[in-house]
Amino acid sequence: MKLYQENNKVIIDKIKDFEPKHIFECGQCFRWDKEEDGSYTGVANGKILNVKLEGDTLILDNTNLDDYHKIWHNYFDMDRDYSAIKAELAKMDEHLYNATIFGQGMRILNQDxxxxxxxxxxxxxxxxxxxxxxxxxxxxxxxxxxxxxxxxxxxxxxxxxxxxxxxxxxxxxxxxxxxxxxxxxxxxxxxxxxxxxxxxxxxxxxxxxxxxxxxxxxxPKVSDCILLFGLSKYDVFPVDVWVQRVMHEFYIEKEMKDLKKIREFGIDMFKDKSGIAQQYLFYYAREKGIGRK
DNA sequence: ACACAGGGTCAGC
DNA sequence: GCTGACCCTGTG
CATH class of the missing domain: 1.10.340.30 (Hypothetical protein; domain 2)
Incomplete structure (x- = not known):
């Protein structure tokens, strides 16, 4: 991995576990939009940034190294090893394996x-x-x-x-x-x-x-999302209609409709990686329409 | 056309 | 603990 600045771009060569589509469209953020060239432009911390992945080169446009270190490095959760997290989740069962493959390159943003x-x-x-x-x-x-x-x-x-x-x-x-x-x-x-x-x-x-x-x-659900996306707490398991559906499809009987119990089941299963597991499952379920009638 | 549901929550039993 | 209402809009 090599990090450097070129004009008003910060470029990271040989980036791993960074897929803009999965980061910005997995449902964790609401201020990033796709441009015609496939890149994404959004606002965070009062700054405008454009993000594009070309092969394994990440191009952050409209910024500089100073802001990268002050803002974006943390915003994109760059210090977390998502390969290790995916590997741990994927070995649990085939569903987590499929969900982590499907959502590869997803990262949990550190938002305001x-x-x-x-x-x-x-x-x-x-x-x-x-x-x-x-x-x-x-x-x-x-x-x-x-x-x-x-x-x-x-x-x-x-x-x-x-x-x-x-x-x-x-x-x-x-x-x-x-x-x-x-x-x-x-x-x-x-x-x-x-x-x-x-x-x-x-x-x-x-x-x-x-x-x-x-x-x-x-x-309960909104507070779990705030904890996960806005307070960097990962031992949460937000249960919405999609997580409910995917849990019913893969892990628990449909008669179990108590959202609190589904949440406890998730935390018990995924521990300190519950929030991240939930996000892979949510994205997988929503994109695939799992459990929708 | 028109019922129904979409990242739930709250007030009133 | 349950149940219906809640605003508005895209979908079938």
Whole structure:
């Protein structure tokens, strides 16, 4: 692996376990879009980045080595050995083997805690394209304009202050619908520091989870997603309709509908790799339509 | 056309 | 612990 800068690109030769499609389309993030040339452009930490894989060369455009080390290295979870994780999961059974092969190159991004809280509140009983639409609308309406890339303007995710004090009409127009009260209240909780969601990182998973569940619009499933995608906790197992289906298909009787028990089953099975296992299974199930009637 | 479900959560029994 | 309502939109 060789890392170097060329103009405004950071290039990594001989990259392993990095497949942009699987990273950006596995359902963990909502601010990355595919360009016509197959690359992906998105916003994180107030910066615009374009990502393209050519063979085993990763090209990060619109950035520099300084930002790579400060932001993107951690954002893309570069220090984690996904080959080792995949190998461990794949040897458990044929389903995990298939799911890890299918999702090869998927990585769990380290995303901003508050952005993940709001995004996954929006995700409840919603479809992924609509979640992306709402998040894009709110960012454009309330977020700071951070620059232009390939002729398009980009906006940072709104601050807690902006989201907690905006006109109700903005939330209505964003189509977050019945979730608008949750978003305003959750944003105020962070803005007022009634709870500092960023500090939950320092708590054990179960305590952080208990805290998250006090936020309006945050239940068992959304809190697990926040822990996994926004707080770097991997001993969680978010159970949504797809994980439910894939678990019924592969591991447990269909009569077992108690989501709490399915979650405990997953954590018991996958331990400290539950979150990552869940993401391989979720992506595999959703792309293949496993269990859909 | 129109019912149904989409990365669930909450309030009211 | 269960059950229905919740906004809006794409899908069949």
């Amino acid at each position: 805690t508050f952005e993940i809280v709001i995004s996954f509140i929006i995700s409840a009983r919603n479809a992924i394209p609509m979640i992306k639409r709402s998040v894009a609308f709110l960012s454009k309406a309330l977020g700071e304009e951070i620059g232009e890339y390939r002729g398009k303007k980009y906006y940072a995710f709104p601050t807690p202050k902006a989201l907690s004090s905006c006109d109700e009409q903005v939330l209505i127009d964003s189509k977050v619908a019945f979730r608008k009260g949750y978003i305003r209240d959750a944003s105020y909780i962070q803005h007022s520091l009634q709870m500092d969601m960023y500090k939950l990182r320092n708590l054990p998973t179960d305590m952080a989870r208990k805290e998250l569940m006090t936020i309006p619009g945050v239940g």
